[in-house]
Amino acid sequence: MSVGKFTEAIQKSYTTHLPAIHLGAGIYQNEIIADAKVYLPMRMMNRHGLVTGATGSGKTRTLQLLAEQLSAAGVPVFMPDMKGDLSGMAKEGVANEKIQERAKALGVEYIPAALPVEIYSLSGKLGAQMRATVTEFGPVLLTKILELNDTQAGVLNILFKYADDKNLPIVDFSDLKKVLNYLTEGPGAAEIKSDYGKISSSTASTILRKIVSLEQQGVDQLFGETSFDVDDLFEKVDGRGVISLLNVADMQSQPAVFSTFMLALLAEIYQRLPEAGDLDKPKLIFFLDEAHLLFKDAPKAFLDQIDQVIRLIRSKGVGIFFCTQLTQDVPPSVLAQLGNRVHHVIRAFTPNDVKALKETIKTFPKSEFYEMEQQFTQLGTGQAFITVLNEKGIPTETVVTHLLPPASYMGPLSEQEYSTLLNNSDFYKKYKDAVDPQSAFELLNERMQQIEAEKEEKQEEKNASSSSRTTSRKQEKSTLEEVMGSPLAKQVGRELVRGVFGMLFGSSAPRRSSRKRSSIF
Incomplete structure (x- = not known):
């Protein structure tokens, strides 16, 4: 050639x-x-x-x-x-x-x-710092860097779905950990049970450990605001x-x-x-x-x-x-x-x-x-x-x-x-400084404080109601004691006792003639 x-x-x-x-x-x-x-x-x-x-x-x-x-x-x-x-x-x-x-x-x-x-x-x-919010990163890519198995990946999807449904921006790892804790041990555990399914504490603990491990390696720097504009x-x-x-x-x-x-x-x-x-x-x-x-x-x-x-x-x-x-x-x-x-x-x-x-x-x-x-x-x-x-x-x-x-x-x-x-x-210069916006961490904290405040308010109302009933019962008891302590009440009481015992023992007790009783008096 x-x-x-x-x-x-x-x-x-x-x-x-x-x-x-x-x-x-x-x-x-x-x-x-x-x-x-x-x-x-x-x-x-x-x-x-x-x-x-x-x-x-x-x-x-x-x-x-x-x-x-x-x-x-x-x-x-x-x-x-x-x-x-x-x-x-x-x-x-x-x-x-x-x-x-x-x-x-x-x-x-x-x-x-x-x-x-x-x-x-x-x-x-x-x-220049390249960042992305956790929400932008998404559950599929996050599963890859956290090295999660299928079960753990499913839980991560639940977290993102819940956050989307409730308008909770997950900006950084602090937000992600807060959502995980809220839905596992916090008030959200009962809330998601019917719609999303229960999250086991063992699975949540594993995910949390892997997040903390990445934080220790400095990977959490990737997540936050200002996120990179493509x-x-x-x-x-x-x-x-x-x-x-x-x-x-x-x-x-x-x-x-x-x-x-x-x-x-x-x-x-x-x-x-x-x-x-x-x-x-x-x-x-x-x-x-x-x-x-x-x-x-x-x-x-x-x-x-x-x-x-x-x-x-x-x-x-x-x-x-x-x-x-x-x-x-x-x-x-x-x-x-x-x-x-x-x-x-x-x-x-x-x-x-x-x-x-x-x-x-x-x-x-x-x-x-x-x-x-x-x-x-x-x-x-x-x-x-x-x-x-x-x-x-x-x-x-x-x-x-x-x-x-x-x-x-x-x-x-x-x-x-x-x-x-x-x-x-x-x-x-644009991406040098991180920004901390209001996100899932702050929103869930406010929600938990509100739930706690409502609980305290209900408890105070319950305590007040219980105290009122106790006072009323004490007042009723005092009135009854005053009445029962009067001479008339004592006389009625004695007559009542005699009447009752007379009925109980009348058949066997010896009868006294009115004449004799009259002579006595």
């Missing part, structure tokens, strides 16, 4: 007349073919995508390359910064010898560029889309938390955006790095929610790209919806690795230019197998691609540069 035929095939497959991302150039027989340019049409980026590869294969720089060109085209980007090393996108790259060599091989000029960047944080320590992700500066970085370097020990939070953002974006149909450029591209953390030990309800969001958010003009080490990290139902794929090198060191490699190769369009299994394990850093959807929605030729170098700085900002970026950010 000639180089000319390879170049012709790639040019035909990747030709586009629409705005597109220039990913790099094809490699054939270990040679970079600069004319075999590889593009990803922006119109197809809302068909979602997958970026995979072993550690150190260049996945992060691929995401950086995608984000840069999207931003330059006016498309906002959201992406997690797992190690804190993407903040350098806010300043120009450095044109060293290796970068110049790569650019020359690809037939392009390297032009360093800085990008508009906003940095967010779930702890509030590394960027409209802030669609900002542009000088016509360029803002790159919103979520720095989770300080939350590496809670991977389920930050991955689930990102899904919560996606769900809210879907709820807020109107239908858009097919656009020449997406409204937003959402990267989910370390995607395997999102699906690990996920309950079915959680996976169903992911599947629904992925299926439907495309029509809102939003594209989602998953980034992970292996294709198998993503459930088949989600993989089936991903149209664009960038696969870096796979290390086949174990039998399981070999099996995973073969399964991955089967999912690619067959190529007459490569021995796929051999080529996959020989990719260098910054090289990847690529297949995307062309502007007509048809999968392109599978091609080994030498990727372009990012134009921005490949590394973290210095501590001073980082602080300057945050201090100049309007969003950092």
